[in-house]
Amino acid sequence: MQGFLNLNKPSGMTSHDCVAKVRKLLRLKRVGHGGTLDPAATGVLPIAVGKATRLLQFLPSQKAYIGTVRFGTITTTDDLEGEIVQSTPAPELMLSDIEAVLPNFLGKIEQVPPSYSAIQVQGKRLYDLARQGKTVEVPTRVVEVFNIEILDWRPGDFPEVDLAIACGSGTYIRAIARDLGAILNTGGTLAALTRTESSGFSRKNSLTFAEVENQLQENKFSLLSMEIALAHLPGIFLVAEDGKRWCQGQRLPYQKRWEIESEKTDNHFRVYNLEGEFLGIGQLIKSEQNLLLAPQVVISN
Structure with missing residues (x-):
């Protein structure tokens, strides 16, 4: 069994917990x-099974979330899982105040990851250092936010706003909540988070653990095909002999008939035989004389 599971992760489980449960349900080790999603977060968590685990690195990086920001509250973890370090009512905050500053969070922005995160500093995870009470300087990182849309606004002593956020890999929504509260001088923390899209998978097509278990009991469960999440990569079709050589690890000279839109090196491609069988992922590399299609991940042997 090999392919992808578009899992709708429940709250209270780590991403590692989800992998362990899938291993148990499918009785497979290679998962x-x-x-990664924080334990309190819900939504899309792509799960790879069998040889598909080798394709995780090639999935698209774009992600989308719906996050609830609570103003007037600051926590150690930048979400409600942490200890509250400041709680000051902010009834004067208006929706127009938020609308005025949201453009600051669009495009390529510098972001300081939360102190409780999996980022490594000097070989140590930040959350491990934080639990030990050690204070370290967290380096900023450049992330990209493509779009922010206000979905709902609830005024009050501790007002909340629901935001739809489309962003690139490595973006911390907790950090956006924290920094949004800081720029508004109210403080802010992430009260809830759901990932609606990740690596080419959407929540509307995701499965809960209960649905997976039901489908398994009814013998109706099947994984998504391995190349379904790789549609963003162009495809190359090889004739039989070339396909055999490529699967054996040989590099093939670039051929005009492949009709590749871009001949830039370092580009990755889905590779098929003429029967449409998915062979794996190839990469164009430059030799002394010409371009070569080198195998990166061979799926079909």
Whole structure:
């Protein structure tokens, strides 16, 4: 069994917990996940099974979330899982105040990851250092936010706003909540988070653990095909002999008939035989004389 499971992760489980449960349900050891979700967060968690685990690195990086920001509250973890370090009512905050500053969070922005995160500093995870009470300087990182849309606004002593956020890999929504509260001088923390899209998978097509278990009991469960999440990569079709050589690890000279839109090196491609069988992922590399299609991941042997 090999392919992808578009899992709708429940709250209260780590991404590692989800992988462990999938291993148990499918009775398979080779299982991995793409794009870690915090335990309290819900939504899309791509799960790779079998040889598909080797394709996780090639999935698209774009992600989308719906996050609830609560103003007037600051926590150690930048979400409600942490200890509250400041709680000051902010009834004067208006929706127009938020609308005025949201453009600051669009495009390529510098972001300081939360102190409780999996980022490594000097070989140590930040959350491990934080639990030990050690204070370290967290380096900023450049992330990209493509779009922010206000979905709902609830005024009050501790007002909340629901935001739809489309972003690139490595973006911390907790950090956006924290920094949004800081720029508004109210303080802010992430009260809830759901990932609606990740690595080419959407929540509307995701499965809960209960649905997976029901489908398994009814013998109706099947994984998504391995190349379904790789549609963003162009495809190359090889004749029989070339396909055999490529699967054996040989590099093939670039051929005009492949009709590749871009001949830039370092580009990755889905590779098929003429029967449409998915062979794996190839990469164009430059030799002394010409371009070569080198195998990166061979799926079909």
